[in-house]
Amino acid sequence: MIQFEDVAVRFAEVDALSQVTLTVPDGVLCALVGPSGSGKSTLMRLVNRLVEPSAGRIRVRGQDVAGLEPARLRRSIGYVMQSTGLFPHRSVAANIGTVPRLLGWDRARIAARVEELLALVQLDPSLGERLPGALSGGQAQRVGLARALAADPDILLMDEPFGAVDPLTRRDLRAELRRIHAETGKTIVLVTHDPEEALELATQVVVLRDGRVEADGPPAALVAPDAAPFARELLGGAQPGLRRLSLLSVAEARDPTPAPPGAPVLPADATLADALSRMAETGRNVLAVEGGSIRLDAVLARGR
Template structure:
């Protein structure tokens, strides 16, 4: 657990970066610090490993006051990932990842073995260990940066806008990778971003700061979205905050109906329209290939050879927001559902998804109102257990 107790940071020019901050970041969870530029979120993160010293107050990591520890030793015990990875350009990937273990006195063989293990952990091929940073893409460099931060297996990981310099597609992939790693490793992560969508997707708790280092609200994502503390938080969350709330609700509780499927090798000449206009064509393994319009069948061939409309299949771990998006794209008005192996298990109608989306939003709003009470600005100091979220 990371604890801030009345922490204040004022720079020599008189600027207050962090104002009287008190909060607890839960062990094994992801706490996201978010806000506009100059709000103190990066300063808050850097005070954890004493890259910035607080003017007053106490910061404890695992119950120990950071100011009572040697700064160099403290930093070696905390993983740190920055934007654009910050890799040493003259060192190979394996040597970059081995940096902290070697500083801690590990033997070279052990450190490089750990580095090679972490390449696989972060989703990189083993042969990339011999490359230099300039030979990697931006996303690959960020993965190496995460591996380097994890090399000595630190309990705490600080991440300062680590995915801000990559394109949106790679950014989503890196977010997925971080969620996968966190599920396996359960680190205590402090993550800084200016992107509220990223904060909602990654955070177990989100701290929103305003200029001057004032903490405005600190809450789980669902509570934050359903019950913002004031107009500042509402504006920061944006006009689509109710849709963001649906991104936190998994599809698993929405019922399925049997799917009217056709195998890809079915001759179109024998297809009956009795099961409706749209039929889901499946592969030999049972996976969805697309929607077949039985009102526009070709004169010959098989269903697999006929023109098909795309069918994006969803798993129980996908969100209601993803399901809503798919109902718009689906020509049939149904969402195909699959199991973990990608085999079709059924379909869910557009109306069913809309009804559950409405119910989920109403329930989240009511729960947040009960939790926050009459004064939602008060409970900014809190602990939490990391919650499940859709993949």
């Protein structure tokens, strides 16, 4: 869906990106992570031509973006800015309807779509008439997400969308994003400096360091012992083994042999970190799970 071919970006004195070759397949939720200044926002902004490469090529849906008209390209891609970027003098409804209006939809169709989107991001329909200044931080982020989704783009770019909200709101917004991704199959690129957020949401994680791709792969692989040390430390923190177990389902270590009578029971959707925690709490090294049992040694083997 998105391909970067040996891309470099140079701003005056700064090499923001060098030798970036990367593929984001259709339908993935790709998290770009890395320290501040590592090039995450620049990499994302190449996709909708808010930044132009100094070298290399970017393809979107197989087409070189250099040959596409920027305004038209941007209307085809949802973009959630770092600081919501809502138009302050336009109502919430007008903000959400921005791209459909540019696409020439009629008023009734826009109104219906705005209503649908307010419901999707779980905002009260009465908020449509308000100005952005009268919203809480979390509400404003939801409006930003609704605006990006308005014309149903197949690609959604989000630059630290949950940065400015409290932890509870962030948790709700993450859950919503996961649901939207699962329900729509859109290709989503998410910039975040929060490793936990990246591991929890992404199906593909790209670690940037000084403008280069340091690692690229599924979350569990990037916290495995053989992952690039920088990526493992960034994503795994002080407990990379436990982080990895939290990304793996109990099904990965299940033994079809039934557990002994009286073994504690784990739900089928538990992770291997949940299994380890349950063993620690109960002092038991075998747990029951639908379809068999989970043994301590099998859990430990998957942590590596």
